[in-house]
Amino acid sequence: MAAILEAKAVKFTYPDGTQALKGVTLDIPEGKKIAVLGSNGAGKSTLFLHFNGILRPQEGDIYFAGTKLSYNHNALKKLRQHVGIVFQDPDSMLFSASVLQEISFGPLNLGLDRGQVLSRVQKAMEATGITNLKDKPTHFLSYGQKKRVAIASVLAMEPEVIIFDEPTAYLDPKSIKEIIALLETINQQDKTIVLSTHDVDIAYSWADYTYVLAQGQVIGKGKPEEVFQNASLLETADLTRPWILDVYEGLKKKGWLPVTAPVPKNKAELLELIPCKSN
Amino acid sequence: MFTIDQYAYTNRLRVIHPGEKMAFALITLLIALIAPNLVIPAIIIFLMAGITIGVARIPVRFYLKLFLVPFSFLIAGIAMIALIITTQSLAVTKGITFLGWTIGVTPASIQLAGKIFCKSLGAVSCLYFLSLTTPMTEIISVLRKLHVPALLVDLISLNYRFIFVLLSTVDDIYTAQASRLGYVSLRTSYYSLGHLAVNLFIKTYKRSRELFVALTSRGYNEELKFLEVNYPFSWLFLFLAAGLDLALISLTIISWR
Incomplete structure (x- = not known):
């Protein structure tokens, strides 16, 4: 699978001296669901800002679709058209008091005409389930609703890659479920999704591929089944093991599951593995 | 502030084209200001109050309470006149x-004060x-259609949005301070209030940076582009307004003669 986004030996230090990225090399395969894990301050958000051309690596390079990013006006415009970021705090994204105008901002910047913009806005609102909020001012919305508006505002630009910075933070369980389902739908439309999270259970069940960041470096990568069985890696990254794997290992140890049992990806698969009680 | 905004979005005249409402309000305001006597502004007060309520x-x-806000300023002002x-x-x-020295009133000064009183309340x-x-979003969109300079309209719309962000930030900080007894005495109140102001400044600055980053990532290019919504025209409202x-203008002309 070709990589749509790549970071090669990217180093970045903030003006206050914080070394956020210390030579990060990773690639985002096209059409996949990628989870980037790491504790607070691991460098996830900084990396994401590089993928959108907001920050420029002090050393190293960013590649989009195989081409090195050149940071001139047109290259940045193209990159931002193809790579969208949904930031963690929706309040920092929403600048307009009108939901409709907020969502139309991105597509209008792409230079589309009014009709196309309207149909994209409509589609994005349907996908995120906020059509009923169209005439509401953004300051009357709840946190979860604002989050959806923020997602819709990026969806309406129809990027190929969408980066979600902690999309499930501060949300209630029902909203988390809905957001994850939405991510699934977006991915099925051949879009690449990158998401950062602390929630190991979500990352484990959802992702196709995982990167683990710690202190500005990639310290682990691989399929979630591999990454989350590596106890020392999880320890270094301050992460815990998903409960599904805990239960799976426990059942194996107590003889309820054969040693050769396949590793379950989610709750349904785990329940499927557990044999019926035989008398 | 919040309540006015809420009514603006939920009142029964919400569906009327914002341009019609703006034209009606501003023309009537102009009539109130140029009217030579106090009868016409007085009619306008009752007319506008009647329509609004x-x-x-x-x-x-709520409407009467809202009128009390300029009332106290007005009383102080016209007393001096x-x-x-x-x-x-x-x-x-x-x-x-x-x-x-004589301090007192003349019939002329009372009449002038009365005129200013009625005109001010009429305008209000x-x-x-x-x-x-x-x-506000609709007023802004009308301003944009009237080709008011983009910079000014962008500033108005960002300001409007950020009033609410700012207020909720103030609210959060205040609650966090109050829950730790930050406003338990006059001394601590001054102290907490000072910190609230400083913090608010820092947070606002941080937020504006975040907003800029988020806008840039969506292709912001020194111009806030907006999708204009077409509101249906209401002939009935236009006709009545x-x-x-026209009736008020004819009254004004008659009283000039």
Whole structure:
């Protein structure tokens, strides 16, 4: 699978001296669901800002679709058209008091005409389930609703890659479920999704591929089944093991599951593995 | 502030084209200002109050409370106009004379004060009609259609959005301080309030940086582009508003003669 986004030996230090990225090399395969894990301050958000051309690596390079990013006006415009970021705090994204105008901002910047913009806005609102909020001012919305508006505002630009910075933070369980389902739908439309999270259970069940960041470096990568069985890696990254794997290992140890049992990806698969009680 | 905004989005005249409401409010306001006597502004006050309460269905109590806001300023202001201090004790002056100085009122000064009082309240009633029936987002979109400079309109719309962000930030900080007894005494109140102001500044600055980053990532290029919504025209409202304004204008012309 070709990589749509790549970071090669990217180093970045903030003006206050914080070394956020210390030579990060990773690639985002096209059409996949990628989870980037790491504790607070691991460098996830900084990396994401590089993928959108907001920050420029002090050393190293960013590649989009195989081409090195050149940071001139047109290259940045193209990159931002193809790579969208949904930031963690929706309040920092929403600048307009009108939901409709907020969502139309991105597509209008792409230079589309009014009709196309309207149909994209409509589609994005349907996908995120906020059509009923169209005439509401953004300051009357709840946190979860604002989050959806923020997602819709990026969806309406129809990027190929969408980066979600902690999309499930501060949300209630029902909203988390809905957001994850939405991510699934977006991915099925051949879009690449990158998401950062602390929630190991979500990352484990959802992702196709995982990167683990710690202190500005990639310290682990691989399929979630591999990454989350590596106890020392999880320890270094301050992460815990998903409960599904805990239960799976426990059942194996107590003889309820054969040693050769396949590793379950989610709750349904785990329940499927557990044999019926035989008398 | 919040309540005005809420009514603007939920009142019964919300569906009327914002341009019609703006034109009606502003033309009526102009009539109130140029009217030569106090009768016309007085009619306007009742007219606008009637429409705002009766048609847009803004609760009377809230509307009256809102009127109390400019009332106190107005009373102080017109009292100064009505009162005259003079050394010449005119026959028409009613007042107290002390050491050759007379402080009092004349029929002319009372009339002038009354005129200013009615005109001010008339103008206020027009603005209240507009702000209680028309959401700010729609007023901004009309301004944009009228080709008001983009920079100004962008500033207005960002300001409007950020008033609410700022208020909720103030609210959060205040609650966090109060829950730790930050406002338990006068001394701590001053201390907490100072920190609130400083923090607010820092947070606002941080937020504006975040917003800039988020806008840039969506292709911001020194111009906030907006999708203009077409509102349906209401001929009935236009007809009634034009009729009322024409009647007021004819009244004004008649009273000029």
